[in-house]
Each structure stands twice: as structure tokens, then as C-alpha cells.
Amino acid sequence: MEALLGSGFFLSAAAFFYPVLRFLVPPKESDMGSGSVVAAKTGELKPNSGKVFRFGSRPGLLVRTASGEYKAMSATCTHLACTVQYRDDTREVWCACHNGKYDVNGRNVSGPPPRPLEAFEVQVRGDEIFVRRRQES
Amino acid sequence: MGFFRKLRDWLDDRFGWNELLAPLRKKTVPVHRLSHWYFLGGITLFLFVIQVLTGILLLLYYRPGANEAFESVQHIMTRVKFGWLIRSIHSWSANLMVFTAFAHMFSVAFLKSYRKPRELTWLSGMILLFLVLGFGFSGYLLPWNTLAFFATKVGTEITGQVPIIGRPLMIFLRGGEEVTGATLTRFFGFHVAVLPGLATLLIGLHILLVQRFGISVPPKLEAEWLAKPPALREMKFFPNFALRELMAWYVALGVLGALAAIFPWDLGVKADPFVSAPAGIKPEWYFLFMFQTLKVIPSKVFFIDGEVLGVLAFGVAGAVWLLLPFIDTGRARRWVNALAVVALTYIVGMTIYGHFAK
Amino acid sequence: MATLQSKLPASLVSRWFLAIAAGLLLCGAAHGQTKNSCLDCHSVLTDNLGVTEEKFSHDIHAQRGLTCASCHGGDANSDDPEVAMGKKAGFKGKITRAQIPQLCGSCHSDPAFMRKYNPSLRTDQLSQYHTSIHGKRLATGDTKVAVCVDCHSVHDIRPPSDQQSTVNPVNIPATCSRCHSDAERMKEYKIPTNQFAEYKKSVHHEALTVRGDLSAPTCVTCHGNHGATPPGASSVAAVCSTCHVFQAQLFDASPHKAAFASAGLPGCVTCHSNHGILHPTDALIGTDDKSVCGQCHTEGDPGFIAANSIRDHLAQLSAAIDRSDQILSKAERSGMEVSQARLDLVQARDTLTKARVTIHSANVARVQQDIQPGLVAAEKDYEAGKEALKERNYRRYGLGLSLIAIGIVLAGLKMYLKQIESGQDSQAT
Numbered sequence: 001m002e003a004l005l006g007s008g009f010f011l012s013a014a015a016f017f018y019p020v021l022r023f024l025v026p027p028k029e030s031d032m033g034s035g036s037v038v039a040a041k042t043g044e045l046k047p048n049s050g051k052v053f054r055f056g057s058r059p060g061l062l063v064r065t066a067s068g069e070y071k072a073m074s075a076t077c078t079h080l081a082c083t084v085q086y087r088d089d090t091r092e093v094w095c096a097c098h099n100g101k102y103d104v105n106g107r108n109v110s111g112p113p114p115r116p117l118e119a120f121e122v123q124v125r126g127d128e129i130f131v132r133r134r135q136e137s
Numbered sequence: 138m139g140f141f142r143k144l145r146d147w148l149d150d151r152f153g154w155n156e157l158l159a160p161l162r163k164k165t166v167p168v169h170r171l172s173h174w175y176f177l178g179g180i181t182l183f184l185f186v187i188q189v190l191t192g193i194l195l196l197l198y199y200r201p202g203a204n205e206a207f208e209s210v211q212h213i214m215t216r217v218k219f220g221w222l223i224r225s226i227h228s229w230s231a232n233l234m235v236f237t238a239f240a241h242m243f244s245v246a247f248l249k250s251y252r253k254p255r256e257l258t259w260l261s262g263m264i265l266l267f268l269v270l271g272f273g274f275s276g277y278l279l280p281w282n283t284l285a286f287f288a289t290k291v292g293t294e295i296t297g298q299v300p301i302i303g304r305p306l307m308i309f310l311r312g313g314e315e316v317t318g319a320t321l322t323r324f325f326g327f328h329v330a331v332l333p334g335l336a337t338l339l340i341g342l343h344i345l346l347v348q349r350f351g352i353s354v355p356p357k358l359e360a361e362w363l364a365k366p367p368a369l370r371e372m373k374f375f376p377n378f379a380l381r382e383l384m385a386w387y388v389a390l391g392v393l394g395a396l397a398a399i400f401p402w403d404l405g406v407k408a409d410p411f412v413s414a415p416a417g418i419k420p421e422w423y424f425l426f427m428f429q430t431l432k433v434i435p436s437k438v439f440f441i442d443g444e445v446l447g448v449l450a451f452g453v454a455g456a457v458w459l460l461l462p463f464i465d466t467g468r469a470r471r472w473v474n475a476l477a478v479v480a481l482t483y484i485v486g487m488t489i490y491g492h493f494a495k
Numbered sequence: 496m497a498t499l500q501s502k503l504p505a506s507l508v509s510r511w512f513l514a515i516a517a518g519l520l521l522c523g524a525a526h527g528q529t530k531n532s533c534l535d536c537h538s539v540l541t542d543n544l545g546v547t548e549e550k551f552s553h554d555i556h557a558q559r560g561l562t563c564a565s566c567h568g569g570d571a572n573s574d575d576p577e578v579a580m581g582k583k584a585g586f587k588g589k590i591t592r593a594q595i596p597q598l599c600g601s602c603h604s605d606p607a608f609m610r611k612y613n614p615s616l617r618t619d620q621l622s623q624y625h626t627s628i629h630g631k632r633l634a635t636g637d638t639k640v641a642v643c644v645d646c647h648s649v650h651d652i653r654p655p656s657d658q659q660s661t662v663n664p665v666n667i668p669a670t671c672s673r674c675h676s677d678a679e680r681m682k683e684y685k686i687p688t689n690q691f692a693e694y695k696k697s698v699h700h701e702a703l704t705v706r707g708d709l710s711a712p713t714c715v716t717c718h719g720n721h722g723a724t725p726p727g728a729s730s731v732a733a734v735c736s737t738c739h740v741f742q743a744q745l746f747d748a749s750p751h752k753a754a755f756a757s758a759g760l761p762g763c764v765t766c767h768s769n770h771g772i773l774h775p776t777d778a779l780i781g782t783d784d785k786s787v788c789g790q791c792h793t794e795g796d797p798g799f800i801a802a803n804s805i806r807d808h809l810a811q812l813s814a815a816i817d818r819s820d821q822i823l824s825k826a827e828r829s830g831m832e833v834s835q836a837r838l839d840l841v842q843a844r845d846t847l848t849k850a851r852v853t854i855h856s857a858n859v860a861r862v863q864q865d866i867q868p869g870l871v872a873a874e875k876d877y878e879a880g881k882e883a884l885k886e887r888n889y890r891r892y893g894l895g896l897s898l899i900a901i902g903i904v905l906a907g908l909k910m911y912l913k914q915i916e917s918g919q920d921s922q923a924t
Binding site for chain 3: 221222373376381384387388394398399404
């Protein structure tokens with residue numbers, strides 16, 4: 001009977017302490033509040049090319065212009081939410097669904113999109129390119 | 138076993154607790170038809186300890202502040218290992234604790250344990266009940282979701298209805314005219330520092346008083362036992378009652394775990410002050426009876442504003458309830474019994490009504 | 496030309512009245528760079544002889560320094576009505592409706608002249624007008640048709656960029672409908688008058704007024720403004736295709752193009768209507784009474800089968816996306832992390848949007864080609880949702896284990912208590 005009680009205590013203590021101990025270990029993505037995402041590594045994008053990356057649960061577009069500058073914006077077309085892409089032949093952001101076109105700053109220039117693409121902030125830190133929502137000043 | 142004994146003796150020589158704990162060994166608990174109600178206080182204490190422990194764990198990841206609170210709770214629920222468990226236990230235990238606190242209070246009222254010399258125990262207990270409700274109200278806002286935001290808005294609005302002191306009190310609670318991020322910061326301060334500090338002091342006092350005066354016996358039984366001493370039955374606190382209490386605590390732990398795993402606490406939608414309140418917004422269940430009462434009172438009773446009347450009525454009821462030990466004497470006893478039954482029925486009834494009302 | 500006195504109503508003829516009025520108004524006549532004495536009197540006259548200072552101040556011509564005399568002739572500097580409206584000063588009086596286009600065109604069709612004011616303004620309005628239905632009918636002597644001032648207003652002509660201008664894109668449908676929705680007025684021309692009512696139901700109207708998209712089509716976008724003419728049945732598709740490029744390309748490559756042309760059907764308008772273009776839903780395709788395909792195709796013909804097949808494909812993908820969306824929402828509410836799956840679901844939605852354009856090819860295989868990747872993505876997301884829910888279930892196993900442990904403790908404690916208490920009882924006896 002003592003064995004029963006002892007093992008019971010031990011098991012229940014284990015069932016209690018195991019989750020607590022795992023809780024105490026911080027998860028990999030430890031900084032959740034900053035809302036910034038690594039979109040690419042420097043050198044990954046050639047000038048005049050673009051990359052669709054994951055920004056939370058929505059797509060984002062990172063463009064490296066022909067002059068080498070990085071620009072980031074939402075990749076969700078403001079017309080009917082298709083995912084846009086960068087076209088190196090016309091040097092603009094294009095939506096394949098209904099031929100909507102934006103410039104590299106995200107401004108809608110042609111076709112059905114009624115609004116520009118939301119622009120994001122780009123920060124190059126070391127060899128990583130961080131993208132986050134525009135902060136209000 | 139010999140080693141542990143040696144260790145105990147060594148520590149006792151340096152703490153001197155054998156002498157201090159000696160009276161506890163002699164403590165007894167009356168055994169009778171209604172003695173199961175005696176467990177409720179201990180269960181409430183256990184749940185409070187659970188709250189403190191899970192609360193401290195949550196503090197390691199929670200960030201107070203309108204732009205981070207919701208995201209930090211989301212982080213806890215989805216990314217931190219077993220975060221969902223700790224948070225759900227914290228939320229469920231909060232609700233259970235309010236329930237057991239009310240049940241403990243009503244059992245004391247019906248068993249008349251507040252009679253002399255235990256009036257101060259009753260008073261400290263009532264203040265603790267108010268603190269528990271305060272814990273519930275302040276903690277509810279911390280995840281900063283839509284339901285919490287509007288529940289806080291309505292709740293503090295009602296506070297503002299109290300004549301004279303209502304408005305300054307409301308501004309004090311809200312940290313401003315409206316419910317904003319400032320309210321969240323303030324509530325966080327109340328919830329993790331002010332209320333725990335006060336509660337710890339009062340719990341200490343409350344338990345001390347209980348230990349000092351022992352467990353009370355209902356009046357009829359007391360009379361019986363005085364007449365026939367051999368009829369008196371009791372059990373030792375250590376180890377008999379304590380072990381039984383421990384079993385109750387384990388059951389509570391199991392219930393909590395089951396609730397947390399099968400019904401994890403909802404995250405909700407992040408609060409947006411500019412969105413209009415969702416239809417049919419209601420406070421948490423333990424405030425429902427007051428909320429529903431205010432809803433059914435007509436907007437004007439003679440010349441007094443209905444809501445003000447309701448708030449004042451609850452104030453008076455609360456004051457009467459607080460002073461119950463001093464009122465419950467002689468002929469008033471019958472009235473007090475009736476009042477207790479009415480109060481319980483009213484609270485339960487209005488809570489159910491409030492739950493099902495649109 | 497009659498003198499001033501006989502033109503005015505007798506009640507207002509009074510030199511002293513005019514003198515006082517002139518004196519009073521001169522104080523307020525400080526605005527406007529050039530002197531415009533006409534307003535001194537005409538601002539207090541009523542009916543069609545009245546033009547207030549306030550009204551004229553909104554006119555772009557006044558703002559550029561022009562006066563009444565610029566169109567009506569006469570001398571705007573003189574305070575003497577006989578001189579101001581005298582023949583020597585070239586006073587023209589009221590301009591007849593038939594004369595208006597020519598009068599406006601006398602400046603607006605002169606590029607050298609207009610360059611002084613706004614070099615980027617077009618100067619072909621008059622020549623366009625002559626090609627329009629309005630212009631052609633005016634030439635035959637019908638003065639009921641629209642002339643410049645009917646659309647642009649008169650004496651308070653605002654540029655189209657001005658929100659209150661009658662020719663601002665948002666206001667154009669209302670301006671055109673002033674005549675075109677008037678059943679009495681349009682009776683003799685035998686054209687419908689329901690265009691504005693229909694247009695108000697359309698997506699284009701919604702884009703214009705609700706979303707504030709000034710590039711959305713109004714009457715003039717398809718009909719032209721100065722050269723207003725209805726597009727012919729064969730050319731209306733060309734109008735739509737200026738914005739709806741992909742759909743038009745697909746349509747042109749489809750069997751419908753030749754079929755419609757030989758049947759004299761007006762291209763896009765056949766299925767989508769001209770003025771009341773509603774937001775198309777998947778229900779538009781198919782062969783039931785809400786769809787358009789059944790209007791030509793009959794049971795059993797290849798088109799009928801294709802229409803139903805396309806409809807089924809769209810419905811299939813739409814249902815798959817909804818199913819995945821539901822399970823992901825369920826997982827999210829339970830506190831599971833499914834943002835990657837949500838992102839993938841966006842891709843699935845993209846293919847559905849694409850497929851809804853591809854249907855214009857009337858080619859089942861092409862639509863299927865577009866749908867396939869979407870179905871795959873939606874399926875993948877459904878699986879991800881199920882995985883997330885499985886993780887939720889794993890918790891219940893953990894719970895079960897801990898409950899077993901607790902059960903063991905409770906059993907053990909009970910036995911221990913029994914042991915102690917029987918010991919205590921035996922001690923007591």
C-alpha cells in the first residue's frame with residue numbers, strides 16, 4: 001500500500017512538474033512582440049529581382065531594385081487578394097489574376113487595383129534583411 | 138527513514154517549530170452530518186495557491202500594454218510549451234475559486250459559524266470575497282480581447298453610477314475617462330501586486346483566527362452535544378482531516394486539468410476601442426446576477442434613476458450581509474435565516490436568468 | 496437690339512434704385528481681378544437674368560480673369576448699362592442653344608489661345624461633339640439635345656477635378672440622367688430611360704461611389720464624353736477590354752467570339768449586361784435559371800455539358816477552400832498555431848480567382864488546369880488542420896495519464912486513512 005501511495009505521489013508530481021519545466025524553457029521564436037520577420041539573407045537577391053516571403057499568415061514581397069535598394073510591401077493584391085509578383089522584364093510589381101500593375105513603391109499604376117500595396121519597413125542587420133510593419137512615429 | 142528523522146530534529150533545533158506546532162497536533166474537527174462543508178475553505182485556499190503559481194508562470198511571458206498584451210497571450214497559447222495548459226488552468230481555477238469562495242461563504246452563513254467569537258473571521262472572509270471578485274474583474278481584462286474590453290467598460294460604467302463617489306472611483310479604476318491601455322496597465326498592477334498583497338495579509342489573518350478558535354459547530358448540534366457530551370464526535374486535524382483535505386485537493390487538481398485540456402480557454406479577438414460593442418455583451422458569470430438585476434429594473438423608479446437605485450440596493454445588501462454576525466441575535470435570527478435563503482435563491486436564480494436572457 | 500429699360504420688368508425699373516445698388520455693390524465687388532460691372536445689376540435680378548457674384552466666383556472662367564463680356568460681348572468696364580450693353584461694344588445678349596457649341600469652341604478649339612491658360616487641356620471637344628449623336632441632331636435643328644452648358648452648367652463652370660463639378664466622374668451619371676432618365680423628354684427619341692437605375696445596381700457604380708475609385712467606368716468611359724455615342728454591338732467588347740484585358744483575350748480565342756459575331760450579339764454585354772453589370776458569382780455559369788449559358792445552349796449540346804462541367808469545377812474548389820478554412824478556424828480557436836497553413840490557403844484562393852477569369856475561354860481543360868493546383872493546396876491545408884487538431888487530442892491523452900496518477904494517489908490516500916483510523920480506533924478501545 002505504501003508503494004501505491006508513493007508511486008501515486010511520484011506520478012502526480014511528475015505530471016505536474018513536467019509541463020511546468022517545459023513551460024519555463026523559452027520557445028525558439030522568443031521575441032513575438034516585435035513583429036519583424038527575416039525576409040531574406042543579403043546576397044540572396046540579385047538586383048532587379050523579387051521574392052515572396054511569409055509575413056505572419058499573409059504573403060509579403062521583397063524587391064531588390066535595379067539600383068540595389070530593398071523595398072518591401074504586402075503581396076496581397078488590393079483588387080481581389082491574389083498574390084502579386086515582381087517582374088524583372090517590366091520592372092514592376094504585377095498581379096497575374098487581372099493584370100493589375102504597381103510600381104516598386106507599391107503604388108497602383110494600372111489595371112483594377114484600387115489602392116496601393118501596404119508598404120513595409122526594411123532593415124538590414126548584419127547579413128539578414130528584416131521586414132516589419134510601418135511604425136507610427 | 139532514520140536519516141529523515143535526524144534531519145527533522147536538526148532543523149527543529151534551529152527553527153523551534155515542534156513547540157509552535159504542538160497545539161496544531163491537538164486540533165480537532167467536529168464530525169457530523171454537515172461536516173463535509175468544512176472542506177470548502179481549504180479548497181479555496183488550494184485554488185488560490187494554484188492561481189499564484191500559474192500566475193507567476195504566466196508573468197514570465199505576459200506583456201501588459203495595449204499593443205502587446207493580446208499578442209503575448211497568443212504567444213503563450215500557441216508557442217510556449219504547455220502555455221495553453223498553464224493559461225487554461227489559470228482561467229478555470231479563477232472561475233472555480235470564485236465558486237468555492239461563494240459556496241464557502243454561504244455554508245458559513247447557513248451553519249452560522251460567524252457567531253461570537255468568530256465575527257472577525259467572517260469580516261475578514263467577506264473582504265477576501267470582495268478581493269476575489271476584484272481579482273476576477275481585473276484579471277479578465279488582461280488578455281485584452283473584445284469581450285474583456287467591453288465587459289470592463291460596462292462594469293466600470295456601472296461603478297460610475299454610484300452617487301457622489303461613483304465617478305471619481307470610475308476614473309480611478311479606468312485610469313482616465315475611458316477604458317484604454319492605461320486601464321490595462323492599472324488593472325495589471327492591481328492584479329499582480331495590490332490584490333495579492335492584500336489577499337495574503339487577509340488570508341494569513343483569516344487562517345490564524347480559524348486556528349485560534351477552532352472549527353465551529355452548528356447551533357442545534359452544539360446544544361445537543363452540550364446536553365450529551367458522549368454524543369460528541371470529532372476527528373484529529375492531523376493527520377485525519379488533513380489527509381481528507383489533501384484528497385479533496387487532488388480531486389480539484391484533476392478537475393482543473395480535465396477542464397484545461399478538454400475546454401482550453403478561448404483567445405478571442407484583439408480589442409479595438411473603435412469597434413462598436415458586440416450585441417448581447419455580458420460580464421463573467423459571477424457578476425451576472427448584479428448585471429441582470431440592473432437590466433430588469435425599470436429606467437426610472439418614481440424619481441430615482443433605475444441604475445442608481447440598483448447599485449445602491451446592492452450596496453445596502455452588501456452592508457447588511459457584512460454585518461450579519463451582529464444582526465443575527467435573538468428574535469432577528471428567524472429573519473436572518475429567511476434572508477440567507479432569499480439571498481442564495483436570488484443569486485442563483487438571477488445568474489441562471491442572466492445566462493439565458495438575450 | 497432693345498434698350499435696357501424695355502427689357503426689365505417694370506417693377507424694378509428705377510434709375511435711383513440702380514444707382515444705390517451699384518453703389519452698395521461696388522463695395523463688395525472687390526473680388527475678381529478684372530472689373531465686371533455686369534454683375535452690379537444682374538446679381539440682383541431674378542429668373543434667368545440673375546447671376547450672383549457668389550455663383551460666378553466659382554466659375555473657372557471668372558477665376559482666370561474673364562468677364563461676362565468674354566462670352567456675351569459688351570463692355571464690362573462701363574457702369575452705364577447703355578454703354579455696357581450697347582451695339583458699339585458688341586453686345587450679343589442671350590446666346591441661343593444652337594449657337595452655344597460654336598461660341599465655346601471659339602476659344603476652346605483654338606490651341607494657341609488655350610495654351611495661354613492651360614497648355615495640357617484638349618482642344619478637340621468641338622470636333623468630337625460634331626461626331627456625337629447630340630452634335631448630329633443639333634445640326635438638323637433639334638435644340639432639345641445636350642449642348643455644352645447642359646453638362647458643364649453655365650456661369651459656375653467648375654473643372655472636372657472639382658468635387659462639385661457636374662462633370663466630376665462621381666457626378667457624371669447624375670448629369671447624364673437629368674435628360675436620359677426623363678421618360679417625357681426621351682419619348683420622341685424612343686430610347687430607354689432605365690440606364691441610370693440599372694447603373695446604380697452595378698459594380699462599377701459601387702466602385703465609384705463606395706470605394707471612391709475615380710477610375711471606375713461612368714457613362715462617358717464607354718460612350719465618350721464630347722463624342723457621346725452608344726458603342727455598336729460589334730465594338731462594345733473593345734470598350735470593355737480596355738480594362739478587362741485577360742477576359743477579353745480569352746474570349747477572343749474562344750469559340751464564342753465567332754458565334755456571337757455571326758449572331759449579332761454584343762460580346763461581353765450578352766452575359767454581363769451593359770448598364771446593370773452586377774458582381775458576377777459562380778452561379779452565373781451553368782444551365783439553371785440563374786445562369787446565362789442555358790439561354791443559348793440546350794440539353795445535350797457540347798456547350799451545355801461544358802458549362803456544367805466548369806461550374807462543377809469552380810464549386811469543387813470553392814467547397815474545398817471552405818472546408819479547409821473551417822478546420823483551420825477550429826484549430827485556431829482551440830489555440831493551435833496554423834499561420835503557415837493559412838498562408839497556403841491564400842494560394843488556393845488565388846487559383847480560384849484565376850480560374851474565374853479563365854472561364855472566359857469556355858475551355859474546360861484550361862479551367863481544370865487552373866483548378867488543380869488549388870485543389871492540391873486546399874487538401875494540404877485540410878491535412879494541416881487535421882494535424883493541428885490531432886495535437887489538441889494528444890493533450891487529452893496527457894490529461895488521461897495525469898488523471899490516472901491522481902486516481903492512484905486518491906486510492907492510496909483512502910487506504911492509508913483507513914489504516915490509520917482503524918489503528919486509532921483500536922487504540923481508543
